[in-house]
Amino acid sequence: MASTLNGFPVTLDDVTSARDRILRHLHYTPVLTSSTFDSKYGRKFYFKAENFQKTGSFKSRGALNAVTKLVEEKQERVVGVTTHSSGNHGQALAWAAQHCGLPCNVIVPRNTPTVKIDAIKGYGADVTLCEPNPTSRAETCAAICSEKNYVYIPSADHYDVMAGQGTIALEFLEQVPMLDAILVAASAGGMVSGIACAAKQLKPEIKIFVVEPFGKDLERCLREGKRLWPEPPQYVDTIAEGIRIQQLGKLAFPIVLSLAEKEVFTTTNAQIVEGMRFAFERMKVVIEGASGAVIAAAMSKRLRRMDGRLRHVGVILCGGNVDIDHIPWLPTREA
Template identity: 35%
Template sequence: MTSLDLALIQDAYAKLRPVVHQTPLFSNRLLSQLTDCDLYLKAENLQITGSFKIRGALNKVSAVAQTNASGVVTGSSGNHGQAVAWAARFMHLTAQIVVPTTAPAAKVEAALSYGAQVEYCGTTSHERLERAQQIAKDTGMTFVPPYDDPLVMAGQGTIGLEILEQRPDVQTVLIPIGGGGLISGIATAIKSLRPDIRVIGVEPLGAPKAYQSRQAHARITLPSTDTIADGLKSLALGTQTYPIIERLVDDLVTVDDDEIRYAMGLLLTRQKLLTEPSGAATTAYALRRPAQIRGQKVVALISGGNIDVPTLCHQLNP
């Protein structure tokens, strides 16, 4: 079985680099003053499909295409689904995406525009992933996990390699946590090359699956989640992502929805970056001016920017 390591991430980087964007690393004097550190924003909201998810999806789907599979299927709250739809079209495969009934319209419309079929199912990650796996079993399509897969994690880990290229003097990296694929990949890349860099995972107070798992020293499944950050609402870390996070991530912290809203507004007005709530979580944490980042060179990952105008207006003026 393939396992995640630096070589797998470097292989993904070589494969993805001609296709995906090397997203910019922005700095902003006011945000650095407000956070009491040298803050740099890794703008994956400017990535193809509007989020980091295309990296893992394309890395996985390109491997699936080598097996002569007829198509791919996944379950997603939106960003992973869009990315799988785009990757499938790029690799000339069909795609079916199972989304929650609460999925943001902008994300569903994007998946449809890339040629995917979309099916609504339930409100939890468990429901949609179970349905997607059943479709794969019934049709022979290949299931593309949203996070709990070495090739998916390796694709996301290419962000870590980019950060080290763009800001080799970075001291701390802030990464949002949903199912854990993003932080598992980035932490593996960074800690393999620069173990001195601190990696901090940020998740919503209403979906603290990683935080609670760290406290319990065991993988915890939440009974429910409640947060505006729809991309970070997973009930549990993956069975493969959890041990990586436990081993490599230095600290796990939470932010509340009001802090996320405030960060979204600042990123939009001061840096002109449109972010969805999940993408603003890391900046929300930095704005607390925590002691472990004070005076340091810090990269905050802006994971995505897929939000429609009515939702944006509502979040900024609840």
């Protein structure tokens, strides 16, 4: 452990409790392999297919754990939950709230595609529109919290959410105990934190590598041990809209700093599309940009140059919520 953390903020007990809470309502997702990929890139790769998870992404794990635990602890004092999200976490929270019989209000930016708004409404949540920037999202969400007395469940920077995402690592190490490393995409860092806490407690020698879109500049932050990002929080310009938040969360940053490797895999749009194409064409799975970024990291020269003793490499396919009428390598049908 690096000195920035005093113990694991998310303990193995937190993660196994999360699993007990959520497992029977979620998919135990399969691990896919591709001998073509392995022989081309010179290691054994294992693809954890969270794109098959309920609501199409890993987010349902953390959302369901947070909402269920909240209800366990506060019972009828909880009158509803809210969050701001343009995508996967909004769907996941709406689904989790519906599952627990709680009202839910999701704040979404005005430019969110109708298909995503409809998915959130489909799980019974109310939708409130806001301006498409992080500041407006946070302010609108705070207003709903105070007006309706709803509890805010952030998409990432919350230990119960992290504990839920950590269940990915429990399953993955059960399925592939010999994993030497896990590649995982970071947006605000909830999934990386949960996976890193769980995996490092189960297998201290495992390496956790973060994958980011170009412009996030996480490696410099990790090497200097400081949050170097501009305020207010910004989006980076990437086709992987699930990981466009530039800053890691305040709770996530020290965890990632302590537990993840300093070498961060930075991916361009062209590389992300190449990763997505491989998944569609050869693995026969539909994935979104964030998952394409992780495959791109697995394909990268940077990984190829790393220690050959990293033999068994896990790749988290975190979600599959791509708009199938807007596949990035194909033109869109005219309206």
